Amino acid sequence: MLGLRSENLISPKPDLSIVCIASKNGMISLSLKAAIFWFSILVFCILPYSHATDKIVPLPVFHAGFYINAFSDIAIEDIEVALRFWTEKLADQANYPSDTTVYESLDKMRTDFYQGKINFIVAPPLVFVNEFDLTQLTDGYKSLMHGTAFDTLIAVTHNQSGIQDFSDVKNKQLLMLEHDELMHMYLDVLTLEHFGKQSKQVFAKIRRSAKSSKMIYKLFFKKTDVILVYLQDYRLATELNPQIKHQTHIIAELASIPRGLAFFHIRTDSQLRQDAIEEAEKLHTYPKGQQLLNLFQADRMIRSSLSDLDTTRQLKQRYQQLLKQYSLP
Known part of the structure; x- marks a missing residue:
């Protein structure tokens, strides 16, 4: 486990340590910017607690954690520089000692x-x-992007592929995101439903991409x-180049997938949880918060x-049913 630590001697405050973990072991392909975004949200949410107190208590430490596989396309040196920047920013603005852990x-x-x-x-x-x-989890918060907190996972082909629907994909080549295991699970569900086989036995080649x-x-x-891609990313690409929309078409989709979620441990102080969520919900109401949201194309x-996990749980249940139906491990 790699770690960065930045601690300052400051006036005592209530013990309100929060830790942020960003992971891309599952569906979501979080970039370094996305991880910094979530870390920044916590910085803003903690700010209201930086007042002094008459009671002497141990100094709280802001612990931030990130999963290393979320940044497979970025050098660890760049990650360390970015995380150090944000921990120092927290120490300066929120007056908290802080540290950052990168989980392997x-x-x-x-x-x-x-x-x-x-x-x-x-x-x-x-x-x-x-x-x-x-x-062991309870309410946290999530980002609202383009008016929705959910995305749709889509399978897309080009118009000259000879593929009209998913039943035509046998022996074709497919490209999908790295480290997005929900995407891979959805692909297996599709191939099991149409062919009674897992995806590696259906496609001639399956490759992964970071972007x-x-x-x-x-x-x-x-x-x-x-390709398997998220609808928001596909729409953005078609807005930048309308020819993409004219020369491709969608052959399968899975709706109501959140791109990233945050939850508290259920044992976390209830007042802290409520105050942090309320502060997160106010980000769009003041300039610095709005600037942060705009930077990452989030509305609020x-x-x-x-x-919010219902669709994911249903997908996993369907996947397990299909594996059992076809006597697969």
Whole structure:
């Protein structure tokens, strides 16, 4: 486990430590910007608690954690520089000592969560469903982008591929995001439903890419037959280049997928949870908060709940049913 630490001697404050974990082991392809975004949200949410107190208590430390596989396309040196910048910014503006941990292991992240070393996590939905006891989670918050907190996972092909619907994909080439296991699970569900086989037995080749934009343009230039991508990314690409929309078409989709969620540990102080969520929901009402939201193309922050994981849980249940139906491990 890699770690960065920045601590300053300051006046005592209530013990309100929060930890942020950004993970891309599941569906979501979080970039370094996205991780910094979530870390910044916490900085803004903690600011209201930086007042002095008459009671002498141990100095709280702001702990920030990130999952290393979320940044597979970025050098660790660049990650360290970015994380150090934000911890120093927190120490300067919120007057808190702080440290940052980069996790190499989901097991370690989960253990720290259960042991109380962290009490707030940001992760893709499949990571929550696969790696955490959901009874230990409670409301946090999520970003609202383009008027919605959810996205749609789509399979797209180019018009010259000879593919009219998903039943035509056998022996074709497919491109999908790295480290997006929800995307891979959805692909297996589609191939099991149409062919009774897992995706690796259906497609001639399955490759991974770090960037949605690169996948979309490879499809546009016919370097692959099919891609799995998120609808928001596809729409952005078609706005920048309308020809993409004219020369491609969608052959399958899965709606109501949150791109990133944040939950508190259920043992976290209830007043702290409520105050932090309320402050997150106010970000769009003042200039610095709006500037941060605009930078990451988010409209505002809203409360998350465990029901946001419903589509992911249903997908996993369907996947397990199909594996059992076809006697697959």
